[in-house]
Amino acid sequence: MTIADLIEGDKAIITSFIVDEIPLKLIEMGCIAGNSVELVQSAPLKDPLYLNINGTFLAIRKETASQILVKKI
Amino acid sequence: MSKLLNIALIGNPNTGKTSLFNTLTGLNQKVGNYPGITVDKKTGKCKLSDTISAEIIDLPGTYSLNASSEDENIAVKVLSEKGNVNYPDIVVVIADVENLKRNLLLYTQVKDLGLPTVLAINMQDIMASKGISIDIDALENELNTKIALISTKKNIGIANLKEILVAYKSIPLVPCDVCDTSILIDKSLNKKQQQHKDTVKRYQFIKIALENNYKVEVHRAKGFRAKLDKVLTHRVFGYLIFFTILFNIFQALFIWSEYPMELIDSLFAFLSDWAKGNLPAGGFTRLLSEGIIPGIGGIVIFIPQIAFLFLFLSILEETGYMSRVVFLMDKIMRKFGLSGKSVVPLISGTACAIPAIMAARNIENWKERLITILVTPFTTCAARLPVYAIIISLVIPKGNSFLGMNNHALVLMSLYVLGFAAAILSAYILNKTLKIKSKSYFVIEMPNYKMPLFKNVFYNVLDKTKAFVYGAGKIILAVSILLWVLASYGPGKEFNQAESIVKIEYAHLDENTLESKIASYKLEHSYIGTFGKFIEPSIKPLGYDWKIGIALLTSFAAREVFVGTLATIYSVGSEDEATLMEKMKKEVHLDTMKPVFDFPTGISLLLFYAFAMQCMSTVAIVKKETNGWKWPLIQMFGMTIFAYLVALVSYQVLH
Numbered sequence: 059m060t061i062a063d064l065i066e067g068d069k070a071i072i073t074s075f076i077v078d079e080i081p082l083k084l085i086e087m088g089c090i091a092g093n094s095v096e097l098v099q100s101a102p103l104k105d106p107l108y109l110n111i112n113g114t115f116l117a118i119r120k121e122t123a124s125q126i127l128v129k130k131i
Numbered sequence: 132m133s134k135l136l137n138i139a140l141i142g143n144p145n146t147g148k149t150s151l152f153n154t155l156t157g158l159n160q161k162v163g164n165y166p167g168i169t170v171d172k173k174t175g176k177c178k179l180s181d182t183i184s185a186e187i188i189d190l191p192g193t194y195s196l197n198a199s200s201e202d203e204n205i206a207v208k209v210l211s212e213k214g215n216v217n218y219p220d221i222v223v224v225i226a227d228v229e230n231l232k233r234n235l236l237l238y239t240q241v242k243d244l245g246l247p248t249v250l251a252i253n254m255q256d257i258m259a260s261k262g263i264s265i266d267i268d269a270l271e272n273e274l275n276t277k278i279a280l281i282s283t284k285k286n287i288g289i290a291n292l293k294e295i296l297v298a299y300k301s302i303p304l305v306p307c308d309v310c311d312t313s314i315l316i317d318k319s320l321n322k323k324q325q326q327h328k329d330t331v332k333r334y335q336f337i338k339i340a341l342e343n344n345y346k347v348e349v350h351r352a353k354g355f356r357a358k359l360d361k362v363l364t365h366r367v368f369g370y371l372i373f374f375t376i377l378f379n380i381f382q383a384l385f386i387w388s389e390y391p392m393e394l395i396d397s398l399f400a401f402l403s404d405w406a407k408g409n410l411p412a413g414g415f416t417r418l419l420s421e422g423i424i425p426g427i428g429g430i431v432i433f434i435p436q437i438a439f440l441f442l443f444l445s446i447l448e449e450t451g452y453m454s455r456v457v458f459l460m461d462k463i464m465r466k467f468g469l470s471g472k473s474v475v476p477l478i479s480g481t482a483c484a485i486p487a488i489m490a491a492r493n494i495e496n497w498k499e500r501l502i503t504i505l506v507t508p509f510t511t512c513a514a515r516l517p518v519y520a521i522i523i524s525l526v527i528p529k530g531n532s533f534l535g536m537n538n539h540a541l542v543l544m545s546l547y548v549l550g551f552a553a554a555i556l557s558a559y560i561l562n563k564t565l566k567i568k569s570k571s572y573f574v575i576e577m578p579n580y581k582m583p584l585f586k587n588v589f590y591n592v593l594d595k596t597k598a599f600v601y602g603a604g605k606i607i608l609a610v611s612i613l614l615w616v617l618a619s620y621g622p623g624k625e626f627n628q629a630e631s632i633v634k635i636e637y638a639h640l641d642e643n644t645l646e647s648k649i650a651s652y653k654l655e656h657s658y659i660g661t662f663g664k665f666i667e668p669s670i671k672p673l674g675y676d677w678k679i680g681i682a683l684l685t686s687f688a689a690r691e692v693f694v695g696t697l698a699t700i701y702s703v704g705s706e707d708e709a710t711l712m713e714k715m716k717k718e719v720h721l722d723t724m725k726p727v728f729d730f731p732t733g734i735s736l737l738l739f740y741a742f743a744m745q746c747m748s749t750v751a752i753v754k755k756e757t758n759g760w761k762w763p764l765i766q767m768f769g770m771t772i773f774a775y776l777v778a779l780v781s782y783q784v785l786h
Contacts, residue, residue: 077327082195082197083572086194088233091331102370106462108577114576116575117574122573
């Protein structure tokens, strides 16, 4: 499953992603395999997604979120 | 003799970097430019001790030194080029205490450059309420540096930071040594993959460094943010609140700036009169009173509106609310080829397109950014207002028509709506026609909510207003002077012998009428009059005469020049003291004796000004931001041809 499949309040661990498919800035902000991610909230039209990655609150589009594989905890 | 140290300030966005800069430098700061690019360079002086002062440079906020934008590139250049004029003696990395993990990534990168690097951990004041504890001594050992725990909000720890800076020679220069050089020479990886591996390594280092020295009791005080988010990004209330705020901002903008604008207007009118009456008569006095003073007045009059708009915008940014708006609007804006981040440029555009277009820089996706840059000038900027104001009061009858709303206000509001509609629709068309492939990247930090700091808001408003006055001001002033020269001199004998020609032709007139006849004859045959007549055939179908033509031409430099030009044309053309409006009302077409500014011409002018690209400063900034002439030229011709066609159709239908 990917971040895009999470529902509000779900917590997960990032397992893998293809580096070339996601912005470097996101990696620098803590999107790294092994780090935690929580779906805080979806925007009213279900996109973008408001996340807490490794302690940083940020929003990304669903398109990017669906590139990041996670394991739910 | 006091010593001057160069200190560079760097940090993630939303860490209070600018607050620290403002605290250290106060009013001793200035905004300049790095050579060749439009990134603002903020520097300021600060006294560290009795004998040592520092020149502090505030580098653009960045999450890392892997530069991906022009702003970030500057930071890398300043910190890594030993020959750079701004190369610092010390670097201060400022970090947010709540998110040390992420902030230390930048710290490790800076530290590896081999400069004395001090870590300033900000927001010390929230540590207790968030349950955060740090073992500073142990962390200093892990990170091989000096740490200052500060609060820019409560003004805590600044003296300690200064002491550390004075004693910078004792800071070890050893790098964190996390950069694994084998990554950087691995040919099987591309640059981004190398940067990914490098980032992973650094995060591992940070994790170990923080392991025992940084503790957070998790379940403390998380509720406020979540509760506010639920309301502010709610699918109904979220939009409702946003549009209510927007509406109130616009209303306040008008009401609050009305009085200072009137004051400025009469002040410059007074100055101009005074110069005319008290300085020795001659060419220079006329240039001063008819060219330079009204020219400067034309710039100063926009200061209240621009300052108020940036006051509201920086409060929205400072509180953290703007990120929520971006989050809320992204999906909708994307349907039109824009980004949620286009909201800020589009709102700023209602003051001035120049800072608005610069605000488009943080849009990651090139296509979305380009479309934002191209459509922003459609929004009704402050420079259009004087044009709208005078035309509306000339051609729209007073009174209430719609829901008790004043006719004039209604038309003005429709023009605002029209501007936004034109921006959104042209974005939609551009999105469908531009064949640019770029990844749909979009990352925005959702910072904590906080009370805006007065000093940050104040300096931000000051910077933005100054940038407008110096940037756009130079062009407006130059055009007013040029205009005056072109209207005061002319080719051929018609201009030079105006007096005798008119005297022969109108021998029966009394002295006063004769004077004004001579003046208007002179204007007609001046350089600018000749040019206005030359283009008259092409603007006649729009309902304009050659005098409007001149104003149209000069306002290609800046829209508000329109009013100034008409003022110049009509005051140059007659000596009586009636206001510009009354003069415009009296203007008639010489062939038909019908008023020039009638309803069809007025509407046609309003529409032309709503759509045409008449701002040299905007063209210049678009050229800089898009690295070439292609897009500014497409934008200028596209908008202006569209404006011409709309004005043409409206005049021909209404006429």
